[in-house]
Amino acid sequence: xxxxxxxxxxxxxxxxxxxxxxxxxxxxxxxxxxxxxxxxxxxxxxxxxxxxxxxxxxxxxxxxxxxxxxxxxxxxxxxxxxxxxxxxxxxxxxxxxxxxxxxxxxxxxxxxxxxxxxxxxxxxxxxxxxxxxxxxxxxxxxxxxxxxxxxxxxxxxxxxxxxxxxxxxxxxxxxxxxxxxxxxxxxxxxxxxxxxxxxxxxxxxxxxxxxxxxxxxxxxxxxxxxxxxxxxxxxxxxxxxxxxxxxxxxxxxxxxxxxxxxxxxxxxxxxxxxxxxxxxxxxxxxxxxxxxxxxxxxxxxxxxxxxxxxxxxxxxxxxxxxxxxxxxxxxxxxxxxxxxxxxxxxxxxxxxxxxxxxxxxxxxxxxxxxxxxxxxxxxxxxxxxxxxxxxxxxxxxxxxxxxxxxxxxxxxxxxxxxxxxxxxxxxxxx
Amino acid sequence: xxxxxxxxxxxxxxxxxxxxxxxxxxxxxxxxxxxxxxxxxxxxxxxxxxxxxxxxxxxxxxxxxxxxxxxxxxxxxxxxxxxxxxxxxxxxxxxxxxxxxxxxxxxxxxxxxxxxxxxxxxxxxxxxxxxxxxxxxxxxxxxxxxxxxxxxxxxxxxxxxxxxxxxxxxxxxxx
Amino acid sequence: xxxxxxxxxxxxxxxxxxxxxxxxxxxxxxxxxxxxxxxxxxxxxxxxxxxxxxxxxxxxxxxxxxxxxxxxxxxxxxxxxxxxxxxxxxxxxxxxxxxxxxxxxxxxxxxxxxxxxxxxxxxxxxxxxxxxxxxxxxxxxxxxxxxxxxxxxxxxxxxxxxxxxxxxxxxxxxxxxxxxxx
Numbered sequence: 001x002x003x004x005x006x007x008x009x010x011x012x013x014x015x016x017x018x019x020x021x022x023x024x025x026x027x028x029x030x031x032x033x034x035x036x037x038x039x040x041x042x043x044x045x046x047x048x049x050x051x052x053x054x055x056x057x058x059x060x061x062x063x064x065x066x067x068x069x070x071x072x073x074x075x076x077x078x079x080x081x082x083x084x085x086x087x088x089x090x091x092x093x094x095x096x097x098x099x100x101x102x103x104x105x106x107x108x109x110x111x112x113x114x115x116x117x118x119x120x121x122x123x124x125x126x127x128x129x130x131x132x133x134x135x136x137x138x139x140x141x142x143x144x145x146x147x148x149x150x151x152x153x154x155x156x157x158x159x160x161x162x163x164x165x166x167x168x169x170x171x172x173x174x175x176x177x178x179x180x181x182x183x184x185x186x187x188x189x190x191x192x193x194x195x196x197x198x199x200x201x202x203x204x205x206x207x208x209x210x211x212x213x214x215x216x217x218x219x220x221x222x223x224x225x226x227x228x229x230x231x232x233x234x235x236x237x238x239x240x241x242x243x244x245x246x247x248x249x250x251x252x253x254x255x256x257x258x259x260x261x262x263x264x265x266x267x268x269x270x271x272x273x274x275x276x277x278x279x280x281x282x283x284x285x286x287x288x289x290x291x292x293x294x295x296x297x298x299x300x301x302x303x304x305x306x307x308x309x310x311x312x313x314x315x316x317x318x319x320x321x322x323x324x325x326x327x328x329x330x331x332x333x334x335x336x337x338x339x340x341x342x343x344x345x346x347x348x349x350x351x352x353x354x355x356x357x358x359x360x361x362x363x364x365x366x367x368x369x370x371x372x373x374x375x376x377x378x379x380x381x382x383x384x385x386x387x388x389x390x391x392x393x394x395x396x397x398x399x400x401x402x403x404x405x406x407x408x409x410x411x412x413x414x415x416x417x418x419x420x421x422x423x424x425x426x427x428x429x430x
Numbered sequence: 431x432x433x434x435x436x437x438x439x440x441x442x443x444x445x446x447x448x449x450x451x452x453x454x455x456x457x458x459x460x461x462x463x464x465x466x467x468x469x470x471x472x473x474x475x476x477x478x479x480x481x482x483x484x485x486x487x488x489x490x491x492x493x494x495x496x497x498x499x500x501x502x503x504x505x506x507x508x509x510x511x512x513x514x515x516x517x518x519x520x521x522x523x524x525x526x527x528x529x530x531x532x533x534x535x536x537x538x539x540x541x542x543x544x545x546x547x548x549x550x551x552x553x554x555x556x557x558x559x560x561x562x563x564x565x566x567x568x569x570x571x572x573x574x575x576x577x578x579x580x581x582x583x584x585x586x587x588x589x590x591x592x593x594x595x596x597x598x599x600x601x602x603x604x605x
Numbered sequence: 606x607x608x609x610x611x612x613x614x615x616x617x618x619x620x621x622x623x624x625x626x627x628x629x630x631x632x633x634x635x636x637x638x639x640x641x642x643x644x645x646x647x648x649x650x651x652x653x654x655x656x657x658x659x660x661x662x663x664x665x666x667x668x669x670x671x672x673x674x675x676x677x678x679x680x681x682x683x684x685x686x687x688x689x690x691x692x693x694x695x696x697x698x699x700x701x702x703x704x705x706x707x708x709x710x711x712x713x714x715x716x717x718x719x720x721x722x723x724x725x726x727x728x729x730x731x732x733x734x735x736x737x738x739x740x741x742x743x744x745x746x747x748x749x750x751x752x753x754x755x756x757x758x759x760x761x762x763x764x765x766x767x768x769x770x771x772x773x774x775x776x777x778x779x780x781x782x783x784x785x786x787x
Binding site for chain 2: 080084379388
Binding site: 565566569573578579580581582583584586587588 | 693694696697726727728729731737
């Protein structure tokens with residue numbers, strides 16, 4: 001459109017299809033050509049629009065500046081850091097035990113998985129083995145939180161595509177699970193459950209039966225959600241073939257977790273490098289084929305089913321026993337010892353005031369969190385505080401790849417894509 | 431587990447890869463010469479026997495008081511052979527401590543390198559878009575350096591306009 | 606909360622008395638209407654957003670208090686709920702959102718990060734949103750339970766009822782120096 005006549009280089013008086021009318025619009029998008037004077041050509045216009053950061057579809061913390069050609073995204077720039085709250089710096093200034101509350105607030109939908117990931121990293125560095133029962137408890141709570149995370153994702157994704165019901169169902173199921181977790185660890189959301197060397201509390205009496213009952217209800221709700229969405233015309237139209245990522249791209253961009261598996265790469269840390277008791281459990285890893293938003297949604301639904309299976313197996317295999325190592329260099333001594341013996345007081349004092357002494361060294365530990373590989377790069381100088389605590393956030397590469405995923409697609413496809421990668425501000429922006 | 435990876439690296443790059451060791455928990459680690467990191471990574475990625483097709487995590491550490499001061503840590507993964515390797519690169523402080531970017535091999539390294547620049551002030555050469563990632567442009571200093579104070583708050587700045595953010599390549603018609 | 610009526614002079618003409626009486630009635634009924642139709646703007650940034658979701662959905666149902674209508678445009682909202690941590694990069698945006706809201710407007714600091722910065726006492730985090738905008742209700746907790754938030758809404762409703770409302774309010778808007786409002 002170099003010979004500019006009128007707005008956008010188009011002469012409004014020219015007959016459609018002639019040289020002055022600019023390019024013909026794509027068939028099917030605008031009024032058919034050949035309607036004479038009544039036909040108004042609608043030139044697509046370049047514009048730069050701003051989405052977020054305080055925009056409901058941007059989850060409050062991401063600013064996307066999108067360059068549009070009509071409705072097609074030509075270029076997109078992300079500006080993040082609106083929830084950067086200095087996780088690493090804060091952690092370097094507290095003792096090893098005090099890091100747990102900070103890890104809760106990384107992926108706040110599934111906080112126990114962050115607790116467990118950090119505890120495993122420190123235990124790997126300290127070469128510490130955890131009691132059997134603690135391992136099972138960690139797996140049970142992690143998998144329950146995986147279900148919570150996926151329920152939230154599916155609910156939020158459906159809500160932003162217009163299905164409010166699914167959101168309400170998902171939140172109801174999530175609340176049921178949170179009630180059980182609140183009975184176990186005292187908090188609904190920020191659980192602070194794992195400890196270095198074990199877990200904080202054992203199951204209360206009757207918790208197993210209650211949890212199994214709730215899980216049955218959650219299964220029913222999940223099936224209902226599936227019925228609402230799996231064959232929903234609107235949902236499928238908006239999700240299928242949007243936000244597509246090929247297997248090679250997904251690997252190169254560093255995807256992990258459900259987003260990588262949706263593209264066809266069967267990599268799951270739980271199978272590839274089993275930690276805790278995952279090698280004793282029977283579960284499958286769902287793998288997608290298209291790598292589009294609908295596959296990512298289906299992946300979440302199937303993973304919830306597998307997590308349910310894992311929790312039930314753990315309850316069957318679990319035996320009574322210790323829940324934390326009985327080594328007072330790492331774990332707090334029980335209260336009777338603290339109040340009754342001088343050794344107990346001293347161990348307690350040293351652990352609280354100076355922190356656990358972790359041998360000097362560096363380690364990279366990785367676990368499979370709800371969104372993918374949750375890695376901690378831990379450097380210790382032998383003192384009571386972490387020297388460096390690097391966080392590999394699962395959602396980070398997916399958010400970084402959003403401009404690649406949405407390039408050339410419609411602006412409205414940005415919404416399901418942004419939802420299905422499950423960007424959690426707390427972990428991505430630390 | 432994967433001694434073969436480190437052995438192959440040392441054999442291929444005897445001058446660039448040194449001091450290989452087995453980390454805690456059996457990880458394979460090695461130190462790599464700063465100027466050769468892209469060659470080493472390209473070899474790791476393109477050799478079919480190694481096929482490190484993913485770079486899940488790149489970060490930096492500030493060893494204040496040591497020379498050279500910084501270290502960039504590359505955690506690489508091969509989903510084909512299910513192997514991991516950790517490469518550590520020593521980086522001196524200041525403008526001469528430029529690290530070649532590996533974004534040409536793994537596009538996913540983009541934000542990790544920007545993060546290293548933002549938080550530690552380690553510049554990368556050959557990176558397509560070297561800007562701050564999490565902090566704002568007016569922020570002075572690099573907060574994760576050990577000599578940056580924990581509570582080093584800086585004055586609030588005005589919100590940035592759209593045209594101030596959108597600075598990437600694009601058609602000239604942009605305002 | 607002392608209402609404006611308390612400050613009326615003791616000796617007044619009958620006309621002033623009548624006006625004051627009418628103004629009191631208007632204020633009470635406007636307060637009653639306003640406290641039960643809070644349109645919220647959820648400025649959701651962080652963890653507390655999960656509890657906001659719970660609070661807004663079926664089980665806790667903030668609709669019972671007339672505060673269920675999230676408006677995602679600040680120009681249509683009258684209750685700004687700041688849900689989650691606000692850091693130095695986010696602060697000017699919060700300020701801008703607040704300035705875009707039409708009067709009368711109220712602000713709720715949802716959770717301890719919005720109230721005081723929480724345990725993020727470091728270079729990145731603003732130590733409480735009351736350093737940027739005025740706050741009416743603080744809800745503590747990290748994150749607060751939904752019951753706490755409902756309690757906060759009820760406190761705010763009490764405050765709104767006791768404020769003086771006028772049919773026509775031509776007070777000039779307060780100009781806060783500096784910042785990014787345009």
